Amino acid sequence: xxxxxxxxxxxxxxxxxxxxxxxxxxxxxxxxxxxxxxxxxxxxxxxxxxxxxxxxxxxxxxxxxxxxxxxxxxxxxxxxxxxxxxxxxxxxxxxxxxxxxxxxxxxxxxx
Amino acid sequence: xxxxxxxxxxxxxxxxxxxxxxxxxxxxxxxxxxxxxxxxxxxxxxxxxxxxxxxxxxxxxxxxxxxxxxxxxxxxxxxxxxxxxxxxxxxxxxxxxxxxxxxxxxxxxxx
DNA sequence: TCTTCATTTAACAAAAACATGAAATAACAT
DNA sequence: ATGTTATTTCATGTTTTTGTTAAATGAAGA
Numbered sequence: 001x002x003x004x005x006x007x008x009x010x011x012x013x014x015x016x017x018x019x020x021x022x023x024x025x026x027x028x029x030x031x032x033x034x035x036x037x038x039x040x041x042x043x044x045x046x047x048x049x050x051x052x053x054x055x056x057x058x059x060x061x062x063x064x065x066x067x068x069x070x071x072x073x074x075x076x077x078x079x080x081x082x083x084x085x086x087x088x089x090x091x092x093x094x095x096x097x098x099x100x101x102x103x104x105x106x107x108x109x110x111x
Numbered sequence: 112x113x114x115x116x117x118x119x120x121x122x123x124x125x126x127x128x129x130x131x132x133x134x135x136x137x138x139x140x141x142x143x144x145x146x147x148x149x150x151x152x153x154x155x156x157x158x159x160x161x162x163x164x165x166x167x168x169x170x171x172x173x174x175x176x177x178x179x180x181x182x183x184x185x186x187x188x189x190x191x192x193x194x195x196x197x198x199x200x201x202x203x204x205x206x207x208x209x210x211x212x213x214x215x216x217x218x219x220x221x222x
Numbered sequence: 223t224c225t226t227c228a229t230t231t232a233a234c235a236a237a238a239a240c241a242t243g244a245a246a247t248a249a250c251a252t
Numbered sequence: 253a254t255g256t257t258a259t260t261t262c263a264t265g266t267t268t269t270t271g272t273t274a275a276a277t278g279a280a281g282a
Binding site: 041044 | 256257259260262
């Protein structure tokens with residue numbers, strides 16, 4: 001589906017706040033999620049849909065409520081992407097070290 | 112500035128591709144960055160501005176070129192946010208363990 | 223200075239995102 | 253069945269994002 005969709009889901013302040021609250025509070029109903037915000041319930045409902053479609057939260061029906069919960073796999077996707085990026089950082093650090101070693105001193109004045 | 116700005120910067124497929132290329136290739140000029148894409152240079156220029164304002168890349172002037180590079184601090188922000196989230200996951204796992212322990216059954220495979 | 227190459231800013235159009243109130247649906251209780 | 257509570261879908265308006273082309277700016281060289 002693409003990691004950019006996950007990033008997009010977390011790019012909105014309202015959605016980010018929802019996710020952070022779900023992380024700290026565990027399961028919450030749509031109504032509980034909407035309560036602290038000044039925006040309408042339809043708007044929150046859409047945000048929840050975006051988060052669900054991105055795989056960041058999951059929804060289940062319990063009695064007359066829809067209960068939401070943060071979803072591990074969504075976070076795992078980000079972890080993986082960042083892990084891959086970290087490798088690149090390490091690689092380029094290695095390249096720099098090699099260059100320094102060959103030149104014999106860390107800050108040579110060239111080009 | 113808010114982590115959601117960083118997420119927003121990476122939410123666009125073109126910008127994500129730019130960042131990934133900068134990670135693997137090191138420094139690139141605006142022109143080199145624009146080359147593989149089908150969209151106009153002004154459009155790429157704006158994407159680069161968004162990435163720069165989010166702190167994900169940095170720009171410097173070298174001869175007649177603008178050279179871009181991925182920026183460690185931008186990634187560190189995400190690492191920190193994910194690290195914080197990971198703590199919450201661990202905490203809720205602890206809570207679950209405690210509940211199982213009280214029930215006398217450490218790993219019940221019920222649904 | 224005049225030209226050229228590299229890139230950004232400006233002006234604008236199309237598409238997407240985000241909000242709202244009203245109506246529809248879902249689950250449950252009476 | 254009818255009503256009540258919980259939530260989503262619909263129709264719509266506004267703002268933001270993303271793209272385009274044309275013009276402006278920046279740096280370098282003749």
